[in-house]
Amino acid sequence: MVIAKTVDGEIGIMPQHAPVLGVLVEGGVLRVKREGEDELVAAVHGGFISVADDEVSVLAEVAELGSEVDVAAARDALDRAQASIEANQEDADAAVEAQRARARLRAAGEEV
């Protein structure tokens, strides 16, 4: 089963799902639950999920597997983004940065 976060909300895709094309949110976490294997977690920033012919493809602008996330760097990025949000409430770039950093940390299994 694949769980992703689209702009409408979370979507879970089981085998034999009807064809779907969804827009993914910035800073979402994608989970792939596999039989007899560990769950695959990835931080996905923007892009699409398309389901067709019993095949799920995720087209992300930027994606990172949970196991490959540099936790210290992500936490550092989150701290920096939060600091600049506190300094300037309207800082949209920093808000996106914070969201991305949070997604990366969550994908790595960290508490945020």
Place this chain on the structure above:
Amino acid sequence: MGAQLRLLRRRITSVRSTAKITRAQELIASSRIVRAQQRMQAALPYEREITRAVTGVVSNAASVDHPLTVAKDNPAKAGVLIVTSDSGFCGGFNANVLREAEALRGLLEGRGLAVTPFVTGRKGVTWHSFRNREMGGSWVGFSRKPAYADAKEIAAMLIESFKDENGIDEIHIVSTEFVSMLSQNVVVKRILPLEVEETEATESTTIPPYFEFEPTAGDVLESLLPRYVESRIFTALLQSAASEEAARRRAMKSATDNANELMRVLTQQMNQARQAEITQEISEIVGGANALADAAAGKE
């Protein structure tokens, strides 16, 4: 040593060092082609999927109109994205692209459109600024190793000027397509308004009869199409990068071959000159000895 001999020696030395340089350039280009090809391969799955998704949306939601797919009435301005290289030493690579761009310009102007060039690559930019042609935009510094962010930047600018009411009404791209190590073609494609093009790889995949959209077909298209344009531009940049290295390898190979041939001819000339000098010296000595012998015989 005669003056001619010295001159030939000097020329041979200079040609030899040129050959060393071109040979090194050839080897560097060969190794770069492989890496450029790998980057092309790596970008393929994304391009295939995004083409499939766009085809899916367009064929499922025929009623969806998007500013990027609709041809404007009475087009007045056209933009041409010209993809060239940053550095030279690659034979006719840039000349071919620019020649094709000029032909397209003529064609568009024949249709009554004003043409604005958008140029990537230092060679193309220099070519345009030397002729005082105004450019809509120029990007340099990544022709050998384009990143997706570069394609994104270019696409953002093109899409913005396309969406602008008084902006550009259609956008074409002139770039070099990498067919194989030995063959690269200059291709001209229209990228906006979009014509959804099926790449060869997707022909076999069937498109499902219906699709659900999250949230709606229009929203999906809205964020999908710019990505599609980016992906098309990125592919063009990658192909052009690989073609550039292939063209450079070929140009450097023929330069090395020419230098070796020149070295052969010059060495032959040098040997002839040296032999002529020796022959002359011998005949001078013999002539001198004979004269002395004759003089000695006359005294007796």
